[in-house]
Amino acid sequence: MIRMRITRREPLPKWARVVIPIAAIVTTLILSAIPILLAGGHLWKSYYYLFYGALGTRFNLLETFVKASPLLLTGLAVAFAFRAKFWNIGAEGQLLAGALAATVLGVSLGGIPGFLVLPVIIIGGFLAGGIWAAIPAILKTKLKVDDVVSTLLLNYVMIHIMGALLFGPLQQPGSSWPRSSAIIEAAQYPILLTRSRFHLGILIALLAVLVIWFINKRTVFGYRAKAVGVNIRAAHFGGINTTAVILWTAMVSGGLAGLAGVGELCALQYRLIMDISPGYGYSGIVIAMLGNLHPVGVLFSALFFSVIIVGAHTMSRMTGVPTYIAEVIQGMALMIMLIFLLFTEYRIKVVRK
């Protein structure tokens, strides 16, 4: 009989931490051949259009950055929370909270000086996401309610809050659709490059990478959050106020997801609609894991997924493979990355006995 034995190994050198995610991505791309072939797509043509669609022209390349912006923010949000073992599965709801706040502010801030509008909206969206994430953090720390379950359930609560508002007070006058009025012009993110949709939100997302990296590596808070994540009891006995750490972690995490919602609203849609997010909050989980919870890793994995999502549309148009292949690839990437990460800590021996 053949058995697998899993034993701990010596920590791998630093280069392995870079090589392993890349190996996971390559493996995912190779295994993507299975659904492509099942869909009757021509293999090389499909891969070609996948990458051509995402990187082949200036416009496509910039579109890939446009798509990467919300993914980067939700990925950072999840990574920041997971690092402290706050299981925030609620980035989707926090994103919607941010978009909702941006809508309310964006349609009503006509009275204040133009240059103040965007800062107010950005701060408002961050706070809305942060406060929405603080609820499960308080439930976890004060009432011992499991954070995975509460963050998940709150996503649905937020969807319905949004639905109720879009059919109610926020509905565009005269419209029978669940959509809001358009935000004022001063509330729109500026486009930074001509003949594209490359907008301010992309810079904000990149800036967030730097800020999170700085918090993690250079601040006392980052150190405490890590200590809570590694061993919450040891952190507690070491004198860290774990409740406060979890609460602030949740607020920052939710805030980042909220910014993703602000970006989608103020840069792309200009009005709130029910399907403002095609599940960016959930993709954030995959991106955070593939990025090994490191901000720079999250940057690269967000770009990778953005390539897949943008490229899948071109591939679908040219070869007939359904666009949902992007979701299949995301799911596969997460599982493959998990398995590969296992190799960083353990070695697997196959023994016969």
Place this chain on the structure above:
Amino acid sequence: MGEFLEAAFISGLMGAMMRMATPIIFATLGEILAERSGVLNLGIEGIMLMGAMTGFLVTFGTGSLWFGVLMAAIVGMILGLLMAFLSVNLGLSQHVSGLGITLFSTGLAMFIYRLYFGSPTVPPIVPPFKQVSLPLLSKIPVIGPGLFTQYTLTYLAWLLIPVMSILLYKTKMGLKIRTVGENPVVADTVGVSVILTRTLCLVVGGALMGVGGAFLTLAHQNMFLIDVIGGRGWVSIAMVIFGNWDPLKGAIGALIFGFLDGLQLRLQGLGFHISFHIFLMIPYLLTIVALIGVSRKASVPASLLKPYRREEKGG
């Protein structure tokens, strides 16, 4: 007139409650089985969606509803096996493995559906299950017609509640499962395979989740829509905690959820102009409130979330 309407309303509400509770009962029982053996299966939402899609697709292709249900169960088992491979054999984080299964299954379900049907303007439908009236019981005034005119799958769900209770509390197998979930080291010492027990629980649990999903596309509705599960998997996870890992209490939680879901549908149908989104929100809010109530005295299986590796005994 008013009285008649009232009786019809109550009867209809009872019927809707039973119907809406059915997928939650299947999924909750499946999740209880997995968690009692020590594995939190967050793949539940995706497994239900794959079950819903598979059941619909197979029935559409073969014309047989029960074959559709069977295939939904089998797909659930395969995904349960995949969950077991990741979280039990490899000992990966149960949280992340489960979410991985959900993301993967969600993508796969849509992918296969689109592959088969393309993007039709009108969603394809199948002739769904018919409701069966139980003799005598369905003649009870007011509540009888609603409670006892149900789909066979609903009766099956209710039958499964005592079956699961007996399995867990009265059989040797149940003792093994609970021991593996509470103290895998002890189980291993007395010769119970932790890996095999957990794998079996995930596989059987996966089958139940798959059937729960199929109920939604073959009985409750007769078509597959992308948001057909709509968070019912996550509600089931909450019901497991609400029910303190007990099949009967979990089912009662499912019934409460079914009641609210049914009430929401009825009031909408009666033209009450309460925004239906507020009503859709209530079950989720109440679930969270219920969790606050039970979480502090919850008796979580002691080894839940902890992978078992023989080399790291006591670790």
